[in-house]
Amino acid sequence: MPHHALPWRRRLLFSAACVLLACAHAQAHADTWPAKPIKVVVNFPPGGAADQIARAVSQPLQEALKQPVVIENRAGANGNVGGEAVARAPADGYTLLMSSGGMVSVNPHLYSRMSFDPAKDLVPVAAAARVLVFLVIRPSLPPVNVREFISYAKTNPGKLSYGSPGNGSSPHLAGEMFKSQAGLFALHVPYRGAAPALQDLLAGQIDYAFDPGIGLQQVRAGKLRLLAVGSPHRSPLFPDVPTLDEAGLRGFDADTVFGFYAPAGTPPEVVAQLNAQINRALALPAVKERIASLGGEAVPGSPAEFQRRAAADSQRFGALIRDRKIVAD
Incomplete structure (x- = not known):
């Protein structure tokens, strides 16, 4: 065997070993997660819909994960301040974002420059609620x-x-x-x-x-x-109140989906665990009632479904922003 083949093989074996170690580390992390409190950054002020939904879900999530789930409000720039904080956080499953869908679907159309790319720097974890206006x-x-x-x-x-x-x-x-x-x-x-x-x-x-x-x-x-x-469907809370579509504004749909995101690179096993536990929380009567009291509805589903909805909203609201020449503050 030519002696120059050995370094090449060693490099290959070394690379394979590194990949295996990385996978083993990620798996070990997923197996031991969560080992400390989880922070949920809400990128809007206290009292708003995002804050109330985050607090409704955090209690059962805390019980299921057997770790404290701490809410931190970081408002500003239409959700970008809190969004950036999570995008820059370690991708270890201990920092989550609760946001309106607007930060992902609307802000890239609204701001000429953003310090992060929501579509690339964050991963969808779980939709939480369809919020009507x-x-x-x-x-x-x-x-x-x-x-x-x-x-x-x-x-x-x-x-x-x-x-x-x-x-x-x-x-x-x-x-x-x-x-x-x-x-x-x-x-x-x-x-x-x-x-x-x-x-x-x-x-x-x-x-x-x-x-x-x-x-x-x-x-x-x-x-x-x-x-x-302002939704395609009437609200169960006010069944006698018409939609704007019914009132003559055809196709009027201003619904948004609020949900949880994590920094890009968060282990898929951790995202899957969070998704399962958030979906379980959304099925609880107390959580459904809290969301319903805001006029919204719980929307459990997979991260992929959440991502598809965000992409559709991005197209719809992007067209409106261009048409109305809406700009950020």
Whole structure:
């Protein structure tokens, strides 16, 4: 045998040994995971839909994994601040992100530059909830249905204002979709989260909003008037309230899917374990009720299904952002 073949074979054996060691290390990690607390970064402020869903799921997740699950709110830049923090975190299964689908499906269309690529730097772990948006107005306004509201807005051009959790947020996109399809003009007022927008709507500082479910208690209390659902389907919570599609805005769909992500490179076995445990949590009556109280619905499924939904949303919202010339703050 030629002596020069030996180094080549040794290199091959060495490479194979390295691959086997890496696989063994990953498997050992998956077998011992979780060995310490898990942090869930919520990239929106406390009190919003993402925060409430994360807290509803974290309790049963903590019990199943037998480790503390700690929530950390890192809001800013329409979810990018928290998203980047998780994208840069070690890919060891101990840092997760709970986000609206918008950070993955919308922000790349909204920001000319992002410090990370959500599609490459994060991996989908599990969808959690399909979150609807509800068209709510301050009750001192005269309209009692969508048709009257559109007519009222058209006869008062530029006089009405609507609030959202920020430029490019799903309630903002719903607001622009509404203006586009209804052919009306109203002033957009961006806030730092859904909760402060709701407070100003209740105080009469703004006239209407597409609420992501946190204002439904105020609807029941008569402090807000619910006109329609910005979803292809009616909400089981308000079966008598029409969708905007039914009210004449054909094909109106502003739903988004909220869910959990991990840093790219997280061991697939860990992602699979997390997916299974989150899906189990979503099947629990208490968790389903909590999500339903926001007007949403639990959507258990595989990471691949979650990724497909995000890709479809990216196409739909990307077209709207280009058409309406929406830009980030």
